[in-house]
Amino acid sequence: MTRNVVTIGGSRGAFSVLREVVAALPAALDAAVFIVLHVGKHKSELPSLLTRWGKLPASYPQHGDVWKAGHIYVAPPDHHMLITADTIQLSHGAKENFSRPAIDPLFRSAAVALGSRVIGVILSGDLDDGASGLTFVRAFGGRTLIQDPRNAEATSMPKSAMEAAGADMLASPAELGHAIVALLQASSEGESDPNREKDMQALRSEAATADNPAGSAFEELDSIAVRAAITCPECGGAMWQLRDTHPLRFRCHTGHAFSGMTLTAAEDKATEHAMWTAVRAQKEALALARIRAAHAKSDGNRDAYQIELSRIQQCERLLKVLQDAIAE
Structure with missing residues (x-):
């Protein structure tokens, strides 16, 4: 199956890296690029800057837009961006790792919907948003690319992603764009990694539970997690520890989600x-x-x-x- 979706996540230190990434992507890129930067509620000129810096047009999508190759889509402020096999879904659902937009929802949705067609890219940033999402990309047959922590302003995010999911490639900021093109062009056969085999149905159930804007029923969480003696720092609700512990993560019944580090x-x-x-x-x-x-x-x-x-x-x-x- 042709690889044609690139998901990119970053936080502190990632803004300047994105300039080098988009500058290296060709105008005829046969893939759609989706970017989540931790901007919170703040308005940003990032799409216009990305368009100016590179050869591909960039924009904030609207809910329900059909995505297409050769375009960069940026998660709008205060909205999670998720993708299906052909559309973009925006959500004002609960924050994950204290962020909205967060990286994990994008990566998770892309992995479940598109499998081996996805490349997950983690850039500079604090803590470990994206580590869980990258494990989904890996588990569903996608490829992983991580900014070399030695060249990152904030090393925690790339290091956490490496520990959780591993990297098919590590690259410096100057190399990341070219590495994306190389991974898109590489053969997509034999992508599954038997050493990282997971309960795929449990991951699909977790994704469906996580992407429910109304939160989750206790019974749904009980099916994929165990109740923890911890209250949610966002809303004070009951918390569950996901049974899949790579990486360690928690979720409350109203939808807030946290990695162990966060x-x-x-x-x-x-x-x-x-x-x-x-x-x-x-x-x-x-x-x-x-x-x-x-x-x-x-x-x-x-x-x-x-x-x-x-x-x-x-x-x-x-x-x-x-x-x-x-x-x-």
């Missing part, structure tokens, strides 16, 4: 926030105890004064413990 980063942030909240509370308690102590002293109330002195000492001890913990 969830750890979220928990670290929540812990730090809680500790600073505790510091604030103790500083306020200390200030109040000092006011009450001064008031008791001026009234000549020795017992109340001693109680407030004890409170002051306790607050100071707790503040030191908290500040030492934050400093570690």
Whole structure:
């Protein structure tokens, strides 16, 4: 089957890389290119810039557009971009890895719909959005191309993708465009990798569950995951751990999804926030105890004064413990 779909995902450091990628793609490219950059809700001139930098036209698609070869499609701000065998679907569904648009939904949908026709490309970025999606590309017979971490501004995303899915090719920014063309032209026979065999039905079920804009029924998640003693950092809902752990990932019943790395980063942030909240509370308690102590002293109330002195000492001890913990 002819390979004719290129999915590209990146975050911090990927913007400048895309300029080199599109500049190397030929005007007669017999493939459609789909790009997700972590732009959130922010308006971007990326499609017009890509058109200016390269030989292919680029645009934000509309929901339901029929995709075609020789064109670059960019995920619009605040929308996931998914593809079917012939159309583009836009979704305002739950964020994945705290991102919308996110990379995983594009890669996952392309892999399930188009199998070995897909090339998945991961560029520079933080954390590991795209690692799960790239495993779908690999599992369904597609090829994987990853920016060499040694040439990436942010190395976490390409490194995580390599660990999760492996790379058919590693390339520097200057080589990526040419590597895409080479992979498109390479034989697509014998793509399946028996060493990475997966339960394909489970992956299809996961994709169908993930792409449901209304979220997932508990029974659907129970069929592909196990309930975890963790709450969703986005909505506070119940979380499930996917049984397929390459990479480790979690999903809540309202649709939010996280890799293990992203969830750890979220928990670290929540812990730090809680500790600073505790510091604030103790500083306020200390200030109040000092006011009450001064008031008791001026009234000549020795017992109340001693109680407030004890409170002051306790607050100071707790503040030191908290500040030492934050400093570690």
